[in-house]
Amino acid sequence: MIWIVTLTVLILFLLASMTVGAAMGNLGFVLTKVFSTLPFHRAMGEVIWHVSSDYNLFAIPLYIMLGQLLVKSGIAQRTYRAMDKWLSWLPGGLLHANIASSAIFAATSGSSVATAATMGTISFPECRRFGYNEGFFAASIAAGGTLGILIPPSINLIVYGFLTNTSIPKLFLAGIVPGVLLAILFMVIIFMVCVINPSIGSDSTKATMAERLASIKDLIPIFMVFIVVLGSIYTGLATPTESAALGVLVSTAITAYYGKLNWKTFVEATEGTVKTTGMIMLILFAAYFLNFIFLSLGVTRQITDFIDALGFSASNTLFAIICMYIILGIFIETLSMMALTIPVVHPIIVSLGYDPIWFGVVMILLVEMALITPPVGLNLYVTQGVRGKGSIRDIILWIIPFVMAIALMIVLLVKFPALALMLT
Amino acid sequence: MGFVKSLEKVSHCSVIVCGFLLMGMSVFIALEVVLRKFFSVSTKGADELSAYTFAIICAWSLSYTLIKKGHIRIDFLYSKLSFQVQRLLDIISFIALAVFVSPMTYYTFKTLNTSITRLSRANTPLQTPMWIPQVLWFSGILFFFIVVIVFTVVLLKMAWNRQFQDIADFAGCTVLDEEIKEESGIDIKKIQGLRGDKK
Numbered sequence: 001m002i003w004i005v006t007l008t009v010l011i012l013f014l015l016a017s018m019t020v021g022a023a024m025g026n027l028g029f030v031l032t033k034v035f036s037t038l039p040f041h042r043a044m045g046e047v048i049w050h051v052s053s054d055y056n057l058f059a060i061p062l063y064i065m066l067g068q069l070l071v072k073s074g075i076a077q078r079t080y081r082a083m084d085k086w087l088s089w090l091p092g093g094l095l096h097a098n099i100a101s102s103a104i105f106a107a108t109s110g111s112s113v114a115t116a117a118t119m120g121t122i123s124f125p126e127c128r129r130f131g132y133n134e135g136f137f138a139a140s141i142a143a144g145g146t147l148g149i150l151i152p153p154s155i156n157l158i159v160y161g162f163l164t165n166t167s168i169p170k171l172f173l174a175g176i177v178p179g180v181l182l183a184i185l186f187m188v189i190i191f192m193v194c195v196i197n198p199s200i201g202s203d204s205t206k207a208t209m210a211e212r213l214a215s216i217k218d219l220i221p222i223f224m225v226f227i228v229v230l231g232s233i234y235t236g237l238a239t240p241t242e243s244a245a246l247g248v249l250v251s252t253a254i255t256a257y258y259g260k261l262n263w264k265t266f267v268e269a270t271e272g273t274v275k276t277t278g279m280i281m282l283i284l285f286a287a288y289f290l291n292f293i294f295l296s297l298g299v300t301r302q303i304t305d306f307i308d309a310l311g312f313s314a315s316n317t318l319f320a321i322i323c324m325y326i327i328l329g330i331f332i333e334t335l336s337m338m339a340l341t342i343p344v345v346h347p348i349i350v351s352l353g354y355d356p357i358w359f360g361v362v363m364i365l366l367v368e369m370a371l372i373t374p375p376v377g378l379n380l381y382v383t384q385g386v387r388g389k390g391s392i393r394d395i396i397l398w399i400i401p402f403v404m405a406i407a408l409m410i411v412l413l414v415k416f417p418a419l420a421l422m423l424t
Numbered sequence: 425m426g427f428v429k430s431l432e433k434v435s436h437c438s439v440i441v442c443g444f445l446l447m448g449m450s451v452f453i454a455l456e457v458v459l460r461k462f463f464s465v466s467t468k469g470a471d472e473l474s475a476y477t478f479a480i481i482c483a484w485s486l487s488y489t490l491i492k493k494g495h496i497r498i499d500f501l502y503s504k505l506s507f508q509v510q511r512l513l514d515i516i517s518f519i520a521l522a523v524f525v526s527p528m529t530y531y532t533f534k535t536l537n538t539s540i541t542r543l544s545r546a547n548t549p550l551q552t553p554m555w556i557p558q559v560l561w562f563s564g565i566l567f568f569f570i571v572v573i574v575f576t577v578v579l580l581k582m583a584w585n586r587q588f589q590d591i592a593d594f595a596g597c598t599v600l601d602e603e604i605k606e607e608s609g610i611d612i613k614k615i616q617g618l619r620g621d622k623k
Contacts, residue, residue, distance in 0.1 A: 013520070014498045015498070015500070015501045016501075016513055016516060016517070016520075017497045017498055017499055017501065017502035017513050017517055017597065018497065018516070018517050018520045018521075019495045019496070019497055019517055019520065019521050020495070020496045020497065020498065021495060021496075021521075021524070022517070022520045022521040022523070022524040022525075023520070025524040025528070026520055026523055026524050029523075029524075029527070041527065041531075042531060042534075043531075044527065044528060044531040044532070045531035045532045045533070045534045045535030045536075046535055048528065048531075048532055048535075048565075049479070049532065049535050049558065049561070051482075052478065052479040052482040052483060052561060053475040053476060053478060053479040053557070053561075054475065054478070055471050055474055055475045055478070057478060058449075058474045058475065058477070058478035061446060061478070061481055061485075062446065062450065065446055232457070237457065237461060238457050241453070241474060242453050242454075242456070242457050245449065245450040245453035245454055245457075246450075246453075246454050246457065248446070248447070248450040249450050249451065249454050252447070266443060267440065267443070269443075270439055270440065270442060270443030270446070271439055271488075271492075273442075273443070273446065274439045274442050274443075274481070274484075274485045274488050274489070275485070275488060275489050275492050275494045276489075276494070277481060277482065277485045277489075278482075278485030278486045278487075278488055278489025278490070278494060278495070279489050279494045279495055279496060281482045281485060281486065282486055282489070282495055283496065285528075286524070331498070331500050332498055332500070333496050333498060335496065336496055336498065375500075376500060
């Protein structure tokens with residue numbers, strides 16, 4: 001009964017385009033008023049202090065700041081040019097550079113939108129110069145951009161770790177192999193499409209070995225960030241928050257090295273960071289509060305019991321959960337989707353005997369899929385926005401193979417959980 | 425509207441302070457890592473101070489995000505509705521936010537108040553009196569509350585005067601261009617403008 005009310009009120013609030021944080025928080029109030037004689041909502045102050053003084057979450061603004069500074073340093077252009085020299089001889093040419101530089105950039109940035117927008121701005125002029133099929137080119141950028149949240153550092157993984165009390169370093173490590181594999185899958189798809197239909201791509205260009213070697217120096221800074229951020233976590237030298245702080249300092253140094261560090265850069269990077277932090281934190285405050293109410297009223301247990309009572313096998317339940325996320329991803333913005341569902345889905349997954357770290361990676365793949373499926377696939381709109389002309393339908397048509405690649409990756413992960421768990 | 429402008433100014437100043445806090449804390453944390461690794465000593469306070477810094481940044485970021493229309497609203501149905509209905513939803517959205525933020529401000533004040541009356545100290549080497557970080561944290565939430573209330577009143581006034589376009593500019597869901605610009609610093613309109621010139 002209580003969860004029917006919960007769902008109805010929630011859907012109503014969200015469809016009315018209420019601010020997601022307010023919708024979840026108000027739902028918490030409604031539930032305590034209707035279903036309890038105890039004033040659970042009075043714990044709100046403590047809950048919010050607990051969330052806002054969480055040491056692990058401090059990594060979020062730091063990683064955002066790191067990404068903002070790197071975008072401003074112009075490092076993405078350099079990476080792209082270097083990748084172009086190394087990969088453009090393949091059938092599909094620059095398209096491979098799109099994926100590879102997205103993957104590298106993703107390793108330093110925690111946001112998919114930022115990755116797609118940055119790579120798109122750099123690469124579209126090249127796309128037109130060499131006469132690539134624009135729809136496929138744009139689709140490769142939209143898909144490449146999603147790697148931003150799978151290849152660590154990833155803000156979405158931090159949020160998942162926080163909501164489920166799972167180790168964030170382990171989640172980060174679990175994301176590496178699937179992230180790299182997915183990038184390779186994307187490149188295989190590009191390869192196949194361009195072999196079958198060469199007019200999609202463009203003539204391959206070939207850089208000399210000397211040019212390639214010369215381009216390595218442009219890759220050094222971004223690999224430094226990569227080594228400092230991930231290396232310090234992997235070797236156990238630093239916690240994610242500490243690695244993020246080190247990353248901020250290194251990227252500040254890089255921005256200064258390229259002569260882009262000034263007051264304007266600092267202010268803009270800070271503005272972007274604070275704005276995104278506020279957006280994430282309001283949702284997390286409300287999600288944590290709502291989760292507290294759920295637990296106090298026993299909603300979470302009721303749902304878990306209900307699922308148990310259905311008597312589905314573990315794999316069928318997992319299949320149902322994955323389908324639910326694919327459908328939800330069509331309608332709801334991804335961070336809100338995670339904050340809303342994880343507190344309820346996580347106990348179910350654990351009670352079925354699945355590894356929460358592994359599920360974190362599956363979850364991120366589902367989020368990636370949501371980012372490139374219409375009608376609210378944000379990355380599609382971002383790349384279309386950067387492209388600036390033509391119809392978004394071209395991109396939606398060409399995104400299909402990439403969506404299938406993500407689906408294949410999910411299947412692989414379900415069949416071989418070791419792909420995610422081998423490094424943890 | 426003059427009052428709204430000054431609120432925006434205060435919020436922007438707080439953003440700059442947050443930027444310095446972030447950079448300052450990064451240096452402090454890096455120092456801690458280096459000292460721990462190479463000299464096996466600890467500042468014994470980096471974790472705790474990071475947590476307080478974060479609490480302050482969180483609280484003050486809320487109002488800036490609101491001013492920049494950064495708080496997420498699901499526009500799945502919204503985007504398909506008529507202009508007038510959208511404006512109605514904008515107003516409802518702000519009222520709902522006020523309904524959520526008012527008790528949030530009240531109960532966070534209670535938390536601060538308890539720390540002051542009980543003289544609570546953190547259970548850490550620093551033994552920080554909890555009210556010190558909590559005052560800075562609560563002031564951010566209080567400021568958010570003020571912004572939400574003032575914005576809601578401004579919106580209701582606009583609705584009363586039937587200034588629907590103003591409501592759209594002031595409280596409508598964000599357009600994609602703005603979103604991309606905020607997240608990646610790339611101004612799409614400018615790029616498209618430049619390309620247009622070349623044609």
